[in-house]
Amino acid sequence: MCGIVGVLSNRNVVPMLLTGLELLEYRGYDSSGIGLLDEHGLKRIRVKGRVAELAQASRDASAQIGIAHTRWATHGEPSEANAHPHLGGSSVLVVHNGIIENHALLRAQLTAEGYQFSSQTDTEVVAHLIDAEMQRGHDLFAAVFATVRQLEGAFALGIASSKAPDTLICVRRGSPLVLGSGFQEHFFASDIAALLPFTQRISYLEENDIAVLNRDGIRVFNGDGHPVERPSRTLDISPESTELGHYRHYMQKEIAEQPAALASTLERALQLGFQPGLFGPQAEAIFASVTHIRILACGSSYHAGLVAKYWIEEMTELPVSVDIASEYRYRLAREPANTLIVAISQSGETADLLAAVRASRERGNVAVLAICNVPHSSLTREAELVALTYAGIEIGVASTKAFTTQLGLLFTLAATLAQQQLSAPPEKMAEYRHQALVLPKLCADTLAMEQELAQWAHELSHAGNALFLGRHQLYPIALEGALKLKEIAYIHAEGYAAGELKHGPLALVDEHMPVIVCMRNDRLADKVLSNLREVEARGGQIYLLGEAGCAAQAPFAHRSLELPACGELAPILMTIPLQLLAYHTACRKGTDVDKPRNLAKSVTVE
Known part of the structure; x- marks a missing residue:
């Protein structure tokens, strides 16, 4: 959630600290600060507000050692007093991401020893x-x-x-940290994005590691205090990938990057066929023994899991359960025999998901398959099987390309299981391959409809509420569309299975209620049309996103937009106009699209 950057160099670190914080703004925050160490001792500069305000406040500052932080409030309101770094005594500065659960007891002990606290945070206890x-x-x-x-x-x-004038120390327990080395300078940060402008030589700290940075280099110690080696890697990520370019917002850029991201994610499956080896060397043996699948995820990733449930159950006949990770971890139920856990996370550092995965170990499972966008995350290190989305760095808080590439991998998983478990006929596998092959082009065609969706958004921006409807595989996409509108446009929206309309939500429908409908021209089309008639009869405004032929069946819709048919991958294609609709609605309302209020990109606390 919070962003952390540390730099030790022979040049002024203030510009580097500020650049690093700017690149971590996507994580969500409400205050920011830097702490500097020079020959005169320690100095803090903190603001309640954005990094731009911090840059103004620190424009005359200079030092060769420093730490920096963007805070997302947990303990204590957003304020300068609660902003990091926090001062311990007169000699220690600390920045912190996460939660110290026993802070109250420690605070009482320290108060008894004579320490005075100037903030409401748990972090000050550490200092x-x-x-x-x-x-x-x-x-x-x-x-x-x-x-x-x-x-x-x-x-x-x-x-x-100030008592160790040429040293920085960082510690990792349950919250990610990455180290970086450049020419005569060393770094740590909570995300590689903060380091890309300065170095591509990085290493990842393991659980309970402590790293010491000084002029001679970086030394790492494990939780027992013993020296350890953590392998360094050279990233193949361009610094330009974090630049906005000609786009107005990162979210708009990342929506536009989806055809390329999907093509990269699906490339190996298209080259090699839907083979278990795509998921790791153990996958063939593990998949052969699986009789039940449990999908664990949060937020948009949970919606991806719901779509995968339809795909896997229909393509393989395996039973699939989907759980919100924060709920699963506190349930006291054992897994059915031979359960495969599929854990989905963009960052691989989501606290609730990691805890749920660990809980599943105690309840009996065959293995854990991680679907993730970060190759060396906590989640991928804990899993027996790993499938990576090649979405690239996603900076906008509201997930776009990470979500659709998750869907691409989950479709690959379903097709792979179909081939192994049921020996699906070659013509069926050829059909799946063709759908995956043409998907990026169809996504690009759908992006070309942006201006029409911007016109829809002009109308939607005046609404106070909205309903999103879908059936079958498109029901979770309705949930995702509603979530996007809530996240960035701050319009109350709910997604429903269309058949549930008459079981309550219909009471809300009147001439002021926009109803956004996702529809396929398939065996359920008549069912959806019946639901739309119910909306029409109550005066609701229908915005129809449908496959070719759907608009003609619903001439009474207020607005209609037809998308290309793409078979089983319709949920991916249908997601894109919903993202664009939310994006342009938010732009009309003037909200902070990339950094919506109260939200963070990577939720690393419970």
Whole structure:
């Protein structure tokens, strides 16, 4: 959730810290700050507000060592006093992502020792604990090591101290941190995006690692305090991938990147066929033993899982259950025998999902398959099987290309299981391959309809509420469309299975209620048309997104837009106009599209 950057260099680190924070703004935040260490000691600059305001406040600052932070409020309101870094005693600065669960007890102990607190945060406890350990004679590393052993919860820490003038320390427990090295300078950050302008040589900290950065290099210690090696990698990611280019917002850019992202994600399946090896060397044996699938996810990824349930059950006859990770982790139910867990996450660091995966280990499963956009995330390291989406860096908080590439991989999974479990006939597999092959082109054709959807958005921007309807595979897409409108346009919207309309939501329909409908020209078309007649009879405004031929069947719709038919992959294609509709509605309303209020990109706390 929060963003962390640390830099140790022979040049002024302030511009680098600010650039890193700008590249982490997508994670969501309400205040920001930097902490600097120079020959005069420690200095803090903090603001309640955006990084641009922090840059103005620190325009004359200079140092060769510093840490920086964007805060998403958990303990204490957004304010300068609660902004990071926090000061321990007079010698320690700390930035922190995560939650210290036993902070209240530790605060009471520190208060009894004479420490005074100037914030409402749990983070300030960490800073004072480190100072207290140093007062007992420990050096900075020993003080951090002793402090971490007292903390409960999940966190990432960045630490600087005037008593260690050429050192930065960072700690990872349950919240991601990545290290980077350049020419005579070293970095840490909560996301590789913050490091791309400065280095592509990175390494990932493992759970409970402590890294010490100084002029000589970086040393890493495990949770027992023993030196360890963490392999470095050279990223094949261009810094330009984080630039906005000619687009108005990152969300608009990322919507437009979906044809290429889907083509990259589906490329191996199209080259090799729907083979188990796409998911890892153990996949063939694991898939052969699977008799039940449990999908775990949050947010948009949960909606992708719901679509996958339709695909897998219809293509393989395997029973599939889909759970919201934050609910599953607290249920006390064992898994059916031979259950495969499919865990879906853009970042691979979602706290609720990781906890749910670990809970599934205790309930009995065959293995965990991670579907993720980050190759060396916590989720991919915990899973036996891994399938990567090649969406690239997604900066907009509202998921777009990450969601559709997740769907692309889930379709690949369903087709692979169909081939292995049922020996699906060659003509059926050829049909699946053809649908995947033409999908990127059809997505590009759909993007060309943006201006018409912008006209729809002009009308929708005046609405206070909206309903989204879909049947079968398009029901989860209705949920996703409603979520997008809520996330970025701040319009209350609900998605429903169209058959549920008469079981309650119809009471809301009148001439002021826009009803956005996703429709295929298939065996359920007549059912959807009956639902639309119910809306028409109550005066509701119908906005129809349908396959070719649907508009002619619903001439009473207020607005209609026809999309190309693409068979089983219709949910992916139907998602794009809903993204564009939400995007242009938000633009009409003047909201902060890429950084919607109160939300964060990567939810690394419960």
